[in-house]
Amino acid sequence: MADILIVGAGYAGMMAATGLDRISEPFTLVNNHEYHYFTTLLHEAAGGRGEPMKYTVPIRNMLRKPTSRFVQDEIVRLDRARRVAVGKAGEYPYEWLVVALGWVPEYFGIPGLAEHSLVLRNIDTAIQIRRHIESQFEAYKNDGDSTHLRIVVGGAGLTGIELVGELVDWIPELCVRYGIDRTAVEIQNIEAMPTILPQVSPELREVAARTLTEKGARLRTNTKIVKVEAGEVHVEGDDPVRAGTIIWTGGVRAHPLLSEAGFTVDRRGRAKVDAYLRSVDDDHVFVGGDTAWVEDEQGKPLPPTAQLATQMGHCIAENVSSAVHGHPLKVFRPSLKGTLASLGREVGVGNIGRFPVKGFLAGLAKEATKVKYFWELGGLRLTAEKTGEIVHLT
Numbered sequence: 036m037a038d039i040l041i042v043g044a045g046y047a048g049m050m051a052a053t054g055l056d057r058i059s060e061p062f063t064l065v066n067n068h069e070y071h072y073f074t075t076l077l078h079e080a081a082g083g084r085g086e087p088m089k090y091t092v093p094i095r096n097m098l099r100k101p102t103s104r105f106v107q108d109e110i111v112r113l114d115r116a117r118r119v120a121v122g123k124a125g126e127y128p129y130e131w132l133v134v135a136l137g138w139v140p141e142y143f144g145i146p147g148l149a150e151h152s153l154v155l156r157n158i159d160t161a162i163q164i165r166r167h168i169e170s171q172f173e174a175y176k177n178d179g180d181s182t183h184l185r186i187v188v189g190g191a192g193l194t195g196i197e198l199v200g201e202l203v204d205w206i207p208e209l210c211v212r213y214g215i216d217r218t219a220v221e222i223q224n225i226e227a228m229p230t231i232l233p234q235v236s237p238e239l240r241e242v243a244a245r246t247l248t249e250k251g252a253r254l255r256t257n258t259k260i261v262k263v264e265a266g267e268v269h270v271e272g273d274d275p276v277r278a279g280t281i282i283w284t285g286g287v288r289a290h291p292l293l294s295e296a297g298f299t300v301d302r303r304g305r306a307k308v309d310a311y312l313r314s315v316d317d318d319h320v321f322v323g324g325d326t327a328w329v330e331d332e333q334g335k336p337l338p339p340t341a342q343l344a345t346q347m348g349h350c351i352a353e354n355v356s357s358a359v360h361g362h363p364l365k366v367f368r369p370s371l372k373g374t375l376a377s378l379g380r381e382v383g384v385g386n387i388g389r390f391p392v393k394g395f396l397a398g399l400a401k402e403a404t405k406v407k408y409f410w411e412l413g414g415l416r417l418t419a420e421k422t423g424e425i426v427h428l429t
C-alpha cells in the first residue's frame with residue numbers, strides 16, 4: 036500500500052483529507068491541534084463575537100472511514116532524502132506527501148515587532164488578543180492610565196480591516212461592561228501604503244474607510260511602522276504611539292519548513308509547484324494553500340487565500356489518488372469568485388465576480404460564504420451545527 040501523508044489541517048489540508056476520506060483512499064493526516072479552525076473568521080473570535088472554540092471543528096469528526104488516520108503532532112522537519120516528516124512525538128514516513136502547513140507572520144525585520152505585538156494567527160492567538168484587550172480595560176479601571184485604552188492594528192489589508200471592523204463593534208459592549216466612556220477608547224489602524232484594502236475598488240475603499248471612521252476607528256495611511264517597543268509603536272516621520280494593545284496584521288509568509296527542506300521558494304517562502312500542484316523539485320510531493328507558489332495564466336502568483344486553498348485541497352485529493360494508482364493528473368484551474376471584507380458584525384464591502392457589493396448585502400454574502408464552506412467540509416451535519424452557532428443573519 037502506498038503511504039499518503041498530509042501535513043497541516045488548514046483549508047487545503049482538510050479538503051485534501053476529506054476528499055481522500057470520501058473515496059476511501061488511505062492516508063495519515065498530522066496536525067499540531069486536534070481541531071481544524073476557520074482562519075477566515077479569527078477576527079470574530081478575537082473581537083468578542085462568539086465563543087472562540089465555536090470557530091473550530093474536531094478533525095476526527097470530519098474523517099469517517101477506517102482508512103483515514105489522524106495524528107496530533109507538530110511537524111518540525113521534512114526529511115526529503117528519507118521521505119519522512121519528523122514530528123515532535125514521532126516520525127511519519129511517506130511515499131506521497133501533501134504539504135499544507137499554512138502561514139506564519141511576516142515581520143519584515145522590523146525591530147521589536149515580533150517581541151512586542153500580538154498576531155491573529157490561530158485560535159490560541161485570537162483568545163490571547165481578546166483576553167489582552169479585556170485585561171487592558173481592567174487595568175484602566177485600576178490605574179486610570181488612558182494608554183491601556185489605545186489599540187493599534189498595524190496593516191490595513193483584509194486581516195487588519197476585518198479585525199478593526201470587529202473591534203469597533205465590540206468596544207461599545209466592553210465600555211458598558213467596564214463602565215468606561217466610549218470616547219476614551221481609541222482604535223488606530225496604521226498602514227504604510229496610501230490606501231487601505233488594495234484588493235477592492237477605490238469606491239469600496241472609500242465606503243470601508245467611512246464606515247469604520249464613523250464607528251470610531253482612526254485610519255492612518257501613508258504611515259509606516261519602523262520599530263516597536265513594549266507598549267510603543269514608532270512610525271516614520273511622526274511621534275511614537277503609546278498603546279496598551281499592539282496587533283500586527285502587516286503580512287504573511289509560508290511556513291518555514293519548506294525553504295528549510297530545500298524546496299524552490301518565492302520571496303514569501305512558498306514552494307513552486309507545477310500545473311498539477313506537485314512540487315517542481317519532487318513529483319512525490321504536492322503542495323497546497325498558503326505554502327504553494329502557484330501562478331495564474333499570466334504568470335502572476337496567486338494570493339494566499341482560503342478560497343484558493345480550498346480549491347487546491349480538492350484538486351490535490353484527486354491528484355494524489357491518481358498518482359498512487361498511476362492515472363493521469365488533473366490540471367489545477369483556480370476560480371476566483373470574489374473578495375469580501377466584513378466591516379464588523381453586519382456590513383461589509385467587496386465584489387462577487389465582477390459585481391461590487393457593500394453594506395448589509397456584503398455582510399450577508401460574507402455569512403453565506405461561511406455556510407458554503409461548512410457544507411464543503413462536513414455536509415449537512417456540520418452546516419446545521421455551525422450555522423446555528425456562528426452564522427449571523429441579523
Ligand code: NAD
Pocket residue numbers: 075143145189190191192193194195197225226227228234258259260261284285286287338339340341374375376377
Ligand atoms: P496583506 O499583506 O494583504 O496586508 C498587509 C498590509 O500591511 C499591507 O497593506 C501593507 O502595506 C501593510 N504593511 C506592511 N508593512 C507595514 C508597516 N511597516 N507599517 C504599516 N503597514 C504595513 O496581509 P493580510 O491582510 O494578512 O492578508 C494576507 C492574505 O490573506 C492576503 O492574500 C489576503 O487576501 C488574504 N485574506 C483574505 C481575507 C478575505 O478574503 N476576507 C481575509 C484575510 C486575509
